[in-house]
Amino acid sequence: TGGDSGSDTDVINPGTAPGFPPFEYTEDGELVGFDVDLAEAAIERAGYEVGEWTEIEFDSLIPSLTQGNIDLIAAAMTIDEERQETIDFTDSYYESDQAVLVREDGELNPESVDDLADQRVGAQSGTTGQDEVEALVDDGTVNADDVRQYDNYTLGVQDLENGNVDALIIDIPVARNFADGRAVSIAFTIETGEVYGMGMRQDDDRLADINDALAEIQEDGTYDELVAEWFE
Numbered sequence: 001t002g003g004d005s006g007s008d009t010d011v012i013n014p015g016t017a018p019g020f021p022p023f024e025y026t027e028d029g030e031l032v033g034f035d036v037d038l039a040e041a042a043i044e045r046a047g048y049e050v051g052e053w054t055e056i057e058f059d060s061l062i063p064s065l066t067q068g069n070i071d072l073i074a075a076a077m078t079i080d081e082e083r084q085e086t087i088d089f090t091d092s093y094y095e096s097d098q099a100v101l102v103r104e105d106g107e108l109n110p111e112s113v114d115d116l117a118d119q120r121v122g123a124q125s126g127t128t129g130q131d132e133v134e135a136l137v138d139d140g141t142v143n144a145d146d147v148r149q150y151d152n153y154t155l156g157v158q159d160l161e162n163g164n165v166d167a168l169i170i171d172i173p174v175a176r177n178f179a180d181g182r183a184v185s186i187a188f189t190i191e192t193g194e195v196y197g198m199g200m201r202q203d204d205d206r207l208a209d210i211n212d213a214l215a216e217i218q219e220d221g222t223y224d225e226l227v228a229e230w231f232e
């Protein structure tokens, strides 16, 4: 309606990084997943309109948000202090630790990070999984040359199956999803205590409405329905 520059604040354009099933991935060319449904439900429940979804690489999400190309990140993004320097997060909506994914053939059967010594280890660029990989380089377990970085975990899993990397560090629910159907399996998990939040610009006061909507969605059973749909 109104013609001035603030007039489209009722539209929230979400962005995500697919290739992270069951949170966000493409199926028959269509973006689907738990985060997609949850974000749309929250936006609508908060009284806003779901704009257009943008699909980009994970490490481009925060710059896209701060530049205003998207208004909300729904990408299984862990709430962490470094990110909170530039963006705000909604209240947390999912908990996850990290998993170490290896080839199913059982050739490498690590039981702890020590068993990853001198192996090729990878993660998606810009993720907390990558932070774990870097910690292994810093403490001398993994050689810097043996680190593999992927634009998305789908490429990482392909490399793992093909023998081009020996282990991937990846959020547990997504590791489970890949292990179910691909030639990979979870060797062990790393307790990180991560929780996911949706990201919004620090000056966007619609965040409070999205938080209220998320709380409602959790109270009225919508959240549980989505969990049942995407995780079982």
Ligand code: ARG
Binding pocket: 016, 017, 018, 019, 020, 024, 058, 075, 076, 077, 078, 079, 124, 126, 127, 128, 129, 171, 194
């Ligand atoms: N939770 C991890 C992080 O925040 C990984 C998220 C990756 N998400 C994605 N859509 N690819 O760093």
